[in-house]
Amino acid sequence: MERNKYPLYFSFPAIIVFLLFFITPTVIGVYYSFTDWNINASTIKFIGLENYKELFNEPRLKQAFTNTLIFAAAVTVLQNVSGIALALILNEKLRLRNLLRMIFFMPYVIAPLVIGYIFRAIYHPEHGIVNKFLDMVGLDFMMQDWLNDPKFALFTIIITDIWRVAGFSMVVYLAGLQFIPKDLIESASIDGANYWTRFKHVVFPLLAPAFTVNVLLAMIGSMKVFEIVMVLTEGGPGYTTEVFYTYIRNTFSSGEMGYATAINMLLFALVTLVGVPVLMAMKKREVEM
Amino acid sequence: MRKKLPPIALEIVAIGLALLILIPFFMIFINSFKGIRESALFGLSLPSTWEFSNYRDVFNQDNILRGFKNSFLLSALVVVCVNLFASMAAFVIQRRGGKFLNGVYMAFIMGLIVPVSIIPTIRLLDVLHIKGTYLSIVMYYTAVLLPFAVFLLVGFIKSVPRELDEAAILEGCGYFRLYLKIILPLISTVLVTVSIVVIVSVWNDFFGPFYLVTDSTKWTIVLQVFNFVTLYSTNWGIVFAFMIVVITPVLIIYLFLQRYIIDGLTAGSVKG
Numbered sequence: 001m002e003r004n005k006y007p008l009y010f011s012f013p014a015i016i017v018f019l020l021f022f023i024t025p026t027v028i029g030v031y032y033s034f035t036d037w038n039i040n041a042s043t044i045k046f047i048g049l050e051n052y053k054e055l056f057n058e059p060r061l062k063q064a065f066t067n068t069l070i071f072a073a074a075v076t077v078l079q080n081v082s083g084i085a086l087a088l089i090l091n092e093k094l095r096l097r098n099l100l101r102m103i104f105f106m107p108y109v110i111a112p113l114v115i116g117y118i119f120r121a122i123y124h125p126e127h128g129i130v131n132k133f134l135d136m137v138g139l140d141f142m143m144q145d146w147l148n149d150p151k152f153a154l155f156t157i158i159i160t161d162i163w164r165v166a167g168f169s170m171v172v173y174l175a176g177l178q179f180i181p182k183d184l185i186e187s188a189s190i191d192g193a194n195y196w197t198r199f200k201h202v203v204f205p206l207l208a209p210a211f212t213v214n215v216l217l218a219m220i221g222s223m224k225v226f227e228i229v230m231v232l233t234e235g236g237p238g239y240t241t242e243v244f245y246t247y248i249r250n251t252f253s254s255g256e257m258g259y260a261t262a263i264n265m266l267l268f269a270l271v272t273l274v275g276v277p278v279l280m281a282m283k284k285r286e287v288e289m
Numbered sequence: 290m291r292k293k294l295p296p297i298a299l300e301i302v303a304i305g306l307a308l309l310i311l312i313p314f315f316m317i318f319i320n321s322f323k324g325i326r327e328s329a330l331f332g333l334s335l336p337s338t339w340e341f342s343n344y345r346d347v348f349n350q351d352n353i354l355r356g357f358k359n360s361f362l363l364s365a366l367v368v369v370c371v372n373l374f375a376s377m378a379a380f381v382i383q384r385r386g387g388k389f390l391n392g393v394y395m396a397f398i399m400g401l402i403v404p405v406s407i408i409p410t411i412r413l414l415d416v417l418h419i420k421g422t423y424l425s426i427v428m429y430y431t432a433v434l435l436p437f438a439v440f441l442l443v444g445f446i447k448s449v450p451r452e453l454d455e456a457a458i459l460e461g462c463g464y465f466r467l468y469l470k471i472i473l474p475l476i477s478t479v480l481v482t483v484s485i486v487v488i489v490s491v492w493n494d495f496f497g498p499f500y501l502v503t504d505s506t507k508w509t510i511v512l513q514v515f516n517f518v519t520l521y522s523t524n525w526g527i528v529f530a531f532m533i534v535v536i537t538p539v540l541i542i543y544l545f546l547q548r549y550i551i552d553g554l555t556a557g558s559v560k561g
Contacts, residue, residue, distance in 0.1 A: 006385035007464050014378035014435055015393055017370075021410070021432035022400055029409035037412070089303050092296060096304070102547050103307045106314075109543050109550065111493035111511045114532050117518060118313050121320075121331045121525065128331055129316060163310070171555045224404050227495050245496075252408060252500070261408045268403055275402035 026268065033262035039255030051262035061263070063239040064247040067154060068223055068270070071243060074158045075165075075222040080214050082162060083169025084207070088199075090170065091177045101174070104167035112164065116231025119160045123147050123232075150240040153233050157241055161228055169214050176210030177203070216278055223271050244270070321529035328526035343530035350517075353534070356510040363426060363509060364491045368484045370431040371438050375483065376476065378435075379442035380468055384454065394443065400436030405429075407500050414501065421504050429501060430491055438483045445479045446472065485553035492539065510535055 033051055037044045055061050086104055090097055107115060122128050123146040131143040146156040180203060188202045204211075226245035229235065235242035235250065244267040251260040312333070320328045321343055323336040347353065382390045410429065414420040419428075449472060457467050473480075498512045508516070517531050543550055 003385050003387070005458075005464070006381045008381065008385065008390075010381040010464075010468070011378040011390060011393060014374040014397075014439065017374060017428055017432050018397065018400065018435050021413075021428045022405060022435075023396070025406040025409040025413050026403075028413060029406040032409050032412060086306070089299060089306075092299055094296065094300050094303060096300070100303050100307050101551070102544075103310050105547075105551050106310060106540070106543065108554065109489055109493075109539055110536055111495065111514070113493075113495040113511055114514060114536060117514070117528070117532065118317050122313055122316065124331055127329070129312070129333060132332075163313075167310075168555065171551055175555065220402055248408065249499075257408055257412070261406070264404075264406050264408050268406060271402060271404050276399075279398065279402060 029261050029265055029268075032258055033265045035258045037258035037261070039257060044258070047258075051259050054259070055262055055266070060239050060242060060247065061266075064235075064242045064244050064263075065266075065270070067241060068225075068243045068267075070154065071158060071161075071225060072219055072222040075161055075225075076215055076218040078158065078162045079165050079169050079218045080211065082166040083173050083214060086166060086170035087173035087177055090174060101171070104170055106167065107164045108168045110164075112227040113231060115160070115164055116228045119163075120147070120232055123156060147233050148237055150237050153237060153241045157229055157232055160232065161222070161225065164228070165218070169218070172214055173207060173210050176207045180206045212281075219278065220271065220275050223267075223274070317529040317532055321526060321533045323526045325524045325526060328524070328529065331525070340526055343526045344534070346527050347531045347534055352505070352508070352513065353510075353531075355506065356508055356513040357538075359507055360492055360509040360511070362423070363430070364488045366423070366427045367430040367434065367491050368487050370427060371434050371487050372480050372483055374431065375435055375438035375442055376473065376480065377468065379439050379446055380472055382439070383443045383446040384451070394439070397436040397439045401440060405433055407496070411500060421502060421507065423507065426497065426501055426507075429497055430487075430494075433497075434487055434490060437486065441483060442476065442479060445476050449475050481549065482553040482556050485550055489550070489554065 032044075034046055034048055035044050036047045036050070090101055090104075094100065122130055125131060125143075125145040125148070128146075130146065134140060134143050144152050146152050185198060185202060188198050193201070224245065225243055226249070229241055229243050229246050230249060233241045235246040244263065248260050248263050248267070251263060316331065316333060319333060319335065320331060322339045322341065323343075324338065324340050327336060378393075382394050411420070414425045414429075417425075419425040453471055453475075454467060457471055458464075462470075492509075493511060494509075495511045495515065498507075498509050499515070502508060502512065505516075514532060514535055518528055521527050521531075
């Protein structure tokens with residue numbers, strides 16, 4: 001049967017919507033990033049590279065850039081470590097296995113905005129349960145103003161996001177573990193391999209597909225972090241937790257749309273630069289499979 | 290980890306970790322019944338007096354039902370658009386192929402990675418004179434979620450044998466009927482996955498409506514949480530009650546459909 005007989009127009013609704021509402025904003029964004037578009041001005045004027053020149057002189061951009069990368073790197077590592085650990089625990093024959101699986105995954109179905117508000121209360125320096133718990137168990141020297149101390153704020157946000165997504169990674173890894181034949185592990189332990197050796201040489205290599213997926217998603221998703229940071233710190237104190245999307249939001253709120261668009265374009269470039277090589281690696285894997 | 294940890298110890302560790310997840314939810318639940326002073330202490334103890342009036346105050350907000358209605362309406366419309374557009378496109382992308390459609394497929398895959406340019410989107414909607422309408426926000430979400438759906442569906446349609454198409458066409462079946470009567474039923478489980486991902490994404494999203502919806506009568510429930518907190522942050526009891534009201538329907542649905550939701554959200558991402 002001829003391939004060309006399949007009607008091309010079937011693809012048109014998807015193409016039109018995607019072209020108009022995804023690609024067009026990106027393309028016109030390039031233009032608007034070269035303008036002085038401002039909510040308080042009636043005209044939009046082309047100003048060339050002015051926005052970018054100003055941006056690159058702003059220490060705030062460097063902060064947003066570094067913080068976004070630190071956040072992405074830390075979340076990617078910690079999410080995978082905690083995901084694997086949880087999956088290994090739940091892969092044992094526990095009585096409450098299904099209930100636990102449900103609980104660990106639960107934060108993932110809640111709006112990140114709401115999670116942000118819950119944790120704002122939890123990290124409260126005087127009344128929050130984190131500090132109260134530390135005080136109760138005699139670790140009062142570890143009590144911190146988690147969200148207002150520049151030394152801890154970014155770290156606190158990272159931990160909060162891990163709380164939210166660890167269960168998701170866990171489920172992906174659990175699915176991967178199902179594919180590992182039991183007798184393979186048994187024969188390895190008969191050969192005298194202990195838990196760690198078994199994990200390193202037998203289990204982990206077989207988890208590779210789940211690992212790739214998890215790393216990919218965590219990296220790309222975490223560079224686009226927004227709600228959690230906005231609610232917990234709004235990018236502060238100072239700009240110590242500023243990430244791209246909070247920077248865009250704060251610039252947007254002051255009405256500097258052209259400038260905000262320029263920041264948006266830089267985020268676009270960053271994610272593309274990191275994401276495309278990773279995507280190529282994924283494509284290659286697909287071929288191998 | 291040791292060579293052989295006794296299962297009971299492992300079980301205790303697991304339960305301890307589960308408590309880490311549950312305690313924050315318990316904290317807002319119990320504080321949602323406390324008065325203005327007590328709730329500001331964010332404690333885990335039972336309320337000294339149970340303030341059920343917090344919930345009455347929440348429901349007296351006349352816009353809360355509208356918020357639920359808006360979120361529901363948007364999720365439903367986006368589910369229809371994404372499933373329909375993506376399955377039609379994936380069908381011909383996989384079956385027909387060719388330079389043009391392969392290019393389209395690559396563009397969708399790029400869309401999986403790159404962030405949406407939200408500020409220029411505001412401008413675009415303005416120029417199109419649809420800014421702030423339901424249509425604009427439905428189209429925005431459809432555009433954002435199409436890449437994932439197309440990618441997932443192309444992968445699954447690959448596993449539907451071409452011989453089925455050939456037999457159907459030989460019998461005189463048209464391409465539209467082939468799509469509707471043969472392909473769609475065979476990929477219905479994947480469409481459930483797509484729907485779950487779409488519903489969870491749209492229902493919980495703050496980013497899109499924050500930038501694109503200015504009219505408060507069109508606010509989604511998550512956008513209402515944001516504005517409610519800004520308004521009532523002096524009374525945490527009421528704020529927590531509002532949050533409980535917002536997350537309870539989600540949690541109830543999650544409780545009943547957990548198998549589908551967990552599998553759907555993770556299968557969706559394993560492919561995407």
